[in-house]
Amino acid sequence: MTAGIRHDDLRRRNRGLVIAAVRRAGLPSRTEIASTTGLSHSTISAISADLINEGILAEAKAGELASARRGRPQVGLSLNADAATVIVAVLSLNELSAATINYAGGLVAEESRTLATATISRDDLISELVAMLCRLTSGMEGSARPLRIVLAIQGITDADARVMLWSPITPHRDIPFAEILERKLGIPTAVENDCNMMAVALRWRDPARYRADFIAILLSHGIGMGLVLKGNLFTGTRSSGGEFGHVIHRPEGALCRCGRRGCIEAYAGDYAIWRNAHGKSEFSTPEDGVRPEDMKELAERARASDGPEREAYRKAGNAIGYGIGSLFALIDPAPIAFVGAGAAAFDLLEPAIRAAVAETAGGQHSDAIAFDTIPDELPLIRQGCAMRALTYVDQEIFSDGYPASPLLHADIA
Amino acid sequence: MTAGIRHDDLRRRNRGLVIAAVRRAGLPSRTEIASTTGLSHSTISAISADLINEGILAEAKAGELASARRGRPQVGLSLNADAATVIVAVLSLNELSAATINYAGGLVAEESRTLATATISRDDLISELVAMLCRLTSGMEGSARPLRIVLAIQGITDADARVMLWSPITPHRDIPFAEILERKLGIPTAVENDCNMMAVALRWRDPARYRADFIAILLSHGIGMGLVLKGNLFTGTRSSGGEFGHVIHRPEGALCRCGRRGCIEAYAGDYAIWRNAHGKSEFSTPEDGVRPEDMKELAERARASDGPEREAYRKAGNAIGYGIGSLFALIDPAPIAFVGAGAAAFDLLEPAIRAAVAETAGGQHSDAIAFDTIPDELPLIRQGCAMRALTYVDQEIFSDGYPASPLLHADIA
DNA sequence: AAGACTTTTTTCGAGCCTCGAAAAAATAGT
DNA sequence: ACTATTTTTTCGAGGCTCGAAAAAAGTCTT
Numbered sequence: 001m002t003a004g005i006r007h008d009d010l011r012r013r014n015r016g017l018v019i020a021a022v023r024r025a026g027l028p029s030r031t032e033i034a035s036t037t038g039l040s041h042s043t044i045s046a047i048s049a050d051l052i053n054e055g056i057l058a059e060a061k062a063g064e065l066a067s068a069r070r071g072r073p074q075v076g077l078s079l080n081a082d083a084a085t086v087i088v089a090v091l092s093l094n095e096l097s098a099a100t101i102n103y104a105g106g107l108v109a110e111e112s113r114t115l116a117t118a119t120i121s122r123d124d125l126i127s128e129l130v131a132m133l134c135r136l137t138s139g140m141e142g143s144a145r146p147l148r149i150v151l152a153i154q155g156i157t158d159a160d161a162r163v164m165l166w167s168p169i170t171p172h173r174d175i176p177f178a179e180i181l182e183r184k185l186g187i188p189t190a191v192e193n194d195c196n197m198m199a200v201a202l203r204w205r206d207p208a209r210y211r212a213d214f215i216a217i218l219l220s221h222g223i224g225m226g227l228v229l230k231g232n233l234f235t236g237t238r239s240s241g242g243e244f245g246h247v248i249h250r251p252e253g254a255l256c257r258c259g260r261r262g263c264i265e266a267y268a269g270d271y272a273i274w275r276n277a278h279g280k281s282e283f284s285t286p287e288d289g290v291r292p293e294d295m296k297e298l299a300e301r302a303r304a305s306d307g308p309e310r311e312a313y314r315k316a317g318n319a320i321g322y323g324i325g326s327l328f329a330l331i332d333p334a335p336i337a338f339v340g341a342g343a344a345a346f347d348l349l350e351p352a353i354r355a356a357v358a359e360t361a362g363g364q365h366s367d368a369i370a371f372d373t374i375p376d377e378l379p380l381i382r383q384g385c386a387m388r389a390l391t392y393v394d395q396e397i398f399s400d401g402y403p404a405s406p407l408l409h410a411d412i413a
Numbered sequence: 414m415t416a417g418i419r420h421d422d423l424r425r426r427n428r429g430l431v432i433a434a435v436r437r438a439g440l441p442s443r444t445e446i447a448s449t450t451g452l453s454h455s456t457i458s459a460i461s462a463d464l465i466n467e468g469i470l471a472e473a474k475a476g477e478l479a480s481a482r483r484g485r486p487q488v489g490l491s492l493n494a495d496a497a498t499v500i501v502a503v504l505s506l507n508e509l510s511a512a513t514i515n516y517a518g519g520l521v522a523e524e525s526r527t528l529a530t531a532t533i534s535r536d537d538l539i540s541e542l543v544a545m546l547c548r549l550t551s552g553m554e555g556s557a558r559p560l561r562i563v564l565a566i567q568g569i570t571d572a573d574a575r576v577m578l579w580s581p582i583t584p585h586r587d588i589p590f591a592e593i594l595e596r597k598l599g600i601p602t603a604v605e606n607d608c609n610m611m612a613v614a615l616r617w618r619d620p621a622r623y624r625a626d627f628i629a630i631l632l633s634h635g636i637g638m639g640l641v642l643k644g645n646l647f648t649g650t651r652s653s654g655g656e657f658g659h660v661i662h663r664p665e666g667a668l669c670r671c672g673r674r675g676c677i678e679a680y681a682g683d684y685a686i687w688r689n690a691h692g693k694s695e696f697s698t699p700e701d702g703v704r705p706e707d708m709k710e711l712a713e714r715a716r717a718s719d720g721p722e723r724e725a726y727r728k729a730g731n732a733i734g735y736g737i738g739s740l741f742a743l744i745d746p747a748p749i750a751f752v753g754a755g756a757a758a759f760d761l762l763e764p765a766i767r768a769a770v771a772e773t774a775g776g777q778h779s780d781a782i783a784f785d786t787i788p789d790e791l792p793l794i795r796q797g798c799a800m801r802a803l804t805y806v807d808q809e810i811f812s813d814g815y816p817a818s819p820l821l822h823a824d825i826a
Numbered sequence: 827a828a829g830a831c832t833t834t835t836t837t838c839g840a841g842c843c844t845c846g847a848a849a850a851a852a853t854a855g856t
Numbered sequence: 857a858c859t860a861t862t863t864t865t866t867c868g869a870g871g872c873t874c875g876a877a878a879a880a881a882g883t884c885t886t
Binding site: 007008010011014039040041042043046068069070071072073 | 847
Binding site for chain 4: 827828829830831832833834835836837838839840841842843844845846847848849850851852853854855856
């Protein structure tokens with residue numbers, strides 16, 4: 001049962017609304033905030049005064065907002081970059097990277113290193129991560145301590161974003177990263193699926209295109225998906241969900257890395273395309289060592305002539321297209337962004353994808369099916385993590401009357 | 414952007430909360446409502462006094478609440494059955510039925526008739542419906558006028574629940590039932606998918622089992638689905654969505670009623686089972702005239718010996734099972750209720766369903782997969798419509814300070 | 827049977843919050 | 857310098873929820 005609304009919740013929610021409006025708009029005036037939130041000018045005035053006093057927002061210098069209009073000039077409100085910091089970390093195949101981000105979303109520091117994720121021991125994996133984050137946060141104590149960590153992983157997390165349940169990059173399972181990092185660093189942590197973070201980032205990058213309903217599909221060694229429906233990130237009931245790569249394309253079909261058969265990934269993952277292009281059986285054990293260079297070369301050959309390579313891409317497109325079509329039967333069509341190295345070969349996939357979608361329930365609204373490609377996934381994932389962490393701070397910490405950094409504003413005391 | 418919370422929204426939302434608590438609990442005391450909503454006793458006292466004055470709630474007679482405890486006895490609050498009425502209508506193959514329901518959910522009047530939905534003209538279909546609802550509402554004027562109509566149809570509606578976009582029971586498309594009924598009867602109307610209403614009803618019938626996440630699957634001539642995720646009815650971005658029957662089971666597979674190939678329905682719909690059992694080609698035109706008696710007989714023969722009939726049910730179960738498995742890859746497992754005549758043959762389907770699910774991503778959590786069967790769908794659909802209509806009245810009308818029936822309480826004037 | 831005890835419900839004043847209207851502030855045009 | 861215009865702040869009114877205390881309505885005990 002939904003909880004009742006207390007009187008003090010009201011202020012909290014409206015504070016959150018004002019912060020969100022500033023984060024979204026960049027440098028909005030109070031009047032602009034009033035109109036986007038629907039709250040009265042007086043309320044916005046009161047709330048923004050509080051937020052400025054607390055060091056969460058800051059007023060822009062006069063003239064920063066091009067006006068040239070008559071009347072009292074608007075004063076833009078911005079996020080105070082020094083109000084807080086957050087940490088983002090991305091754990092992917094053979095690579096671990098992390099960064100400190102300030103409250104305005106700017107990069108403060110970063111670090112990354114290669115890591116043999118497939119063979120490293122469980123303890124070493126954990127301690128490498130802990131060590132990197134300790135280095136990043138060293139010297140940040142007291143009010144300078146980061147307020148949130150978001151760790152993105154390839155694979156499945158639990159619905160509460162606390163445990164990595166399974167990942168293709170390591171044999172180790174059920175690693176409670178959130179608990180570990182909270183204990184070691186004392187900073188609240190969320191563990192998120194990388195594709196979900198991609199979807200979050202798309203929404204911030206291009207809100208016009210990626211608004212209420214859209215899909216991000218990661219094409220790489222495996223196939224991942226992040227799905228936003230009615231403005232909310234779609235997650236499973238127990239896990240991060242959205243395992244599009246393991247929707248069944250052909251029952252009893254090709255052997256998948258997950259051990260099952262006929263998954264979309266078993267036709268469209270890098271290893272599957274490679275396997276098909278090299279004339280190996282669909283039932284042969286998935287090859288782990290397919291490198292990005294191999295795929296680039298494969299794509300070149302597929303473009304050069306209509307041989308087994310092109311056929312392999314066709315099969316991949318067919319699997320993806322039928323999968324999308326089935327998804328559209330459930331959720332109706334929505335724009336799709338293909339992300340990752342595989343998106344660089346999208347020209348080879350697209351005809352087969354479109355042909356397959358046309359054979360499905362999604363085909364009837366083919367006008368609404370827009371594709372977009374973004375070959376480089378890491379920046380997207382990072383940005384998604386950063387926004388995830390920052391909106392957490394916005395809504396869960398700064399929306400209460402939290403004294404952001406009292407020392408910065410000692411003059412008001 | 415989410416709208417700001419006004420001060421007067423607060424009362425409205427808390428009124429809605431109190432009404433919802435009473436509808437859910439049956440005869441709760443004020444103290445009980447306070448604890449389920451988290452609001453204070455004083456607030457509940459004030460709100461319920463208002464609601465009683467407005468004739469929306471009523472106090473139970475003393476002693477109706479078994480207490481036997483010490484202390485001042487609790488006074489149960491109930492919905493005032495006379496506070497309002499709503500209309501539910503269900504349009505299904507060859508049958509149209511409608512009923513008037515009072516505010517407490519009790520049946521006031523009902524009517525149903527057979528109708529050759531497959532051949533009737535568009536205008537006749539509309540006027541039959543309008544006529545029936547006019548008869549039901551005749552004499553109910555002024556404050557006795559029903560406050561809401563919910564019409565359930567087999568097929569696809571738009572996301573705003575105003576238009577029947579497509580239905581298997583009639584060749585006519587895009588009938589704006591909501592607009593038509595609102596104009597003819599002057600009562601706000603919603604057009605809903607029948608399976609979605611089944612899901613709504615399950616939640617009211619057995620909240621322990623069907624709580625936050627579950628699936629209702631209708632097995633009849635076609636295959637429908639109603640899905641509740643995180644406590645919300647799942648709908649598509651443009652339509653009622655959840656067209657589980659048209660998820661692709663086998664690309665380029667059996668011919669479906671929808672004209673496409675390989676849909677789950679083309680294996681598991683009545684016509685598909687019938688077609689397979691009679692040794693017809695999977696690509697032969699779907700038979701429209703398969704009657705429930707035919708299916709009953711088919712099931713008998715399938716139970717009697719392991720012939721083509723049993724094989725047909727196996728194929729159906731295989732399609733459903735793979736479909737469920739793929740769905741579980743996206744949303745994680747959830748309890749499933751199989752509804753409709755096809756559920757009466759669930760014993761024939763279940764082994765193949767379970768075997769197929771085990772081959773998919775859903776298989777890993779096989780412990781969480783609970784099946785339930787409900788052969789009679791019409792009462793479920795009706796109940797879902799009724800609850801849908803009543804909660805609309807609760808939240809959209811009675812949550813504002815709406816004078817429910819001033820005449821009933823003239824004494825307070 | 828009267829008083830003690832217990833639990834539910836109502837009453838009442840305090841404290842917030844939002845809102846609208848009016849005032850103040852700050853600039854461009856004339 | 858003065859007017860027009862637009863933004864922002866101020867101020868009082870009205871509502872809402874809350875906690876504490878009081879009132880109500882029984883059961884239990886002696």
